[in-house]
């Protein structure tokens with residue numbers, strides 16, 4: 001019970017990030033008759049690859065946007081949880097890697113370098129590798145102040161991902177608005193005023 005009380009935040013993130021994997025499994029045709037073969041087809045033999053791109057891409061960008069709202073959320077409400085943030089980072093990376101794995105399987109790795117939007121997505125995915133590998137307490141302790149510097153690469157990843165989605169003319173505006181507002185709240189002078197306002201309200205209430 002004590003464990004759940006202490007860890008429920010990241011556990012909820014893990015459940016929310018894992019549940020949609022059931023949809024992904026449903027879109028795959030897994031056949032064990034002749035070794036393991038995975039194809040992107042439904043029961044009627046129709047291709048499910050577009051749906052797989054859609055589901056994995058959407059979850060990747062949603063989690064990435066969510067991670068980047070953690071700091072603005074802290075500035076606005078004074079609430080933060082490092083483990084929740086790290087779990088969100090892992091969810092972002094896992095969904096992005098799945099998105100890319102399906103792409104490689106369907107189109108081939110070399111196809112990545114045929115369009116600017118794919119290259120932008122590819123660089124974003126590369127950035128996520130060190131972020132994914134260091135999203136844990138051990139790496140935080142080992143890297144000390146460099147950990148924060150490394151994590152700030154997430155800004156480049158979101159800009160490249162938004163570029164990828166915008167060029168594809170998919171849903172990008174809502175994510176850009178949320179991320180953009182988050183960046184504005186982080187501007188030192190705005191951040192300082194919000195923090196001062198919160199501190200004064202807290203002082204009045206005690």
Ligand code: HEM
Pocket residue numbers: 050053054055056057058060061064096099100103112118120121122123124125161164165168170171
């Ligand atoms: C090597 C990296 C990547 C490749 C090759 C790639 C490729 C693709 C392809 C082929 C599509 C479908 C395009 C279409 O339906 O016309 C797509 C859609 C999408 N991708 Fe990526 N992508 C990559 C990385 C990323 C990353 C890092 C993110 C976000 C974190 C992302 C988010 C999305 C989103 C949101 C969509 C639109 C889904 C929809 O609404 O249908 N992609 N991507």
